[in-house]
């Protein structure tokens with residue numbers, strides 16, 4: 089499958105531009121016409137994190153004329169293992185600004201548009217409408233569905249990537265020519281089923297592998313060369329060092345891009361659609377959530393509690409709350425955790441942020457531990473409010 093170029097060529101390249109892009113210009117498939125198209129192109133990168141870092145840097149170096157970067161977050165020390173667009177001196181700085189500074193350093197000819205804000209229902213359509221193509225470097229399902237829906241409603245191609253530990257995926261979703269993200273994933277995964285990189289980790293260099301595929305596809309779409317990753321899902325296994333691609337068909341019943349769409353505008357609440365935590369977990373946590381400070385007070389009082397850390401052992405080794413027993417969430421899901429819980433003590437569960445412990449809490453309460461509670465904010469809250477000397481992650 090080949091597609092026509094997404095953008096018209098700019099009128100001309102300056103002498104400086106010819107010098108800078110000479111290694112592109114002498115590739116017959118790109119040439120002067122392709123480079124002029126890149127100059128005229130407007131690309132938005134959603135997120136200046138793991139995928140956004142290499143994506144923005146290579147898009148800038150390639151000479152994409154207008155590069156938008158949207159991110160609401162600030163650079164944290166734990167980002168630097170993979171988010172190579174930021175450096176040590178950027179810690180604490182807004183990611184969008186830090187990324188823009190690096191882009192300008194790589195290529196001052198690029199017009200960088202900084203959106204130092206969260207992408208929301210209220211701004212996504214307006215922001216997207218200013219760009220030819222969207223590169224998605226987000227790490228959560230709510231934003232992905234919102235990005236997909238806005239891209240389909242506006243008729244824009246959406247270059248998607250995802251990373252976890254040693255596994256990466258990438259595809260191009262473009263409803264005019266193939267499937268959309270909802271054709272591939274009609275429903276978000278059940279809350280708590282798919283761990284995030286913050287929970288499960290990611291090999292830093294994997295970001296470069298997948299981010300560079302995204303840039304590769306963006307350049308092909310903008311200039312109209314090659315066989316785009318439309319209707320195909322690229323799957324990369326860094327441990328086996330294998331790439332394979334599988335066909336993704338457009339779903340005629342897709343609620344967004346199918347024959348009889350029922351989603352004809354943005355959803356009111358993507359967080360609710362994807363469910364930050366399940367209904368059962370939310371119900372279990374209501375009235376049964378304590379703060380990290382309250383946990384500390386219980387410990388200082390000598391209360392008869394049994395503190396359970398439901399994270400994974402790798403996380404436990406990085407930082408743990410004193411006195412906690414490690415029983416990973418999976419053991420609650422398969423039921424084996426229950427026999428490890430004492431009947432004569434109050435069960436207090438915690439995880440990193442409070443999401444996994446809420447899921448485990450629902451199981452524990454169902455099993456009859458009616459006075460069990462979990463720690464809202466988990467280890468992150470413990471480090472922030474009780475013991476800032478501990479490392480965060």
Ligand SMILES: [Zn+2]
Pocket residue numbers: 267268269270271272339342343344345346
């Ligand atoms: Zn679809």
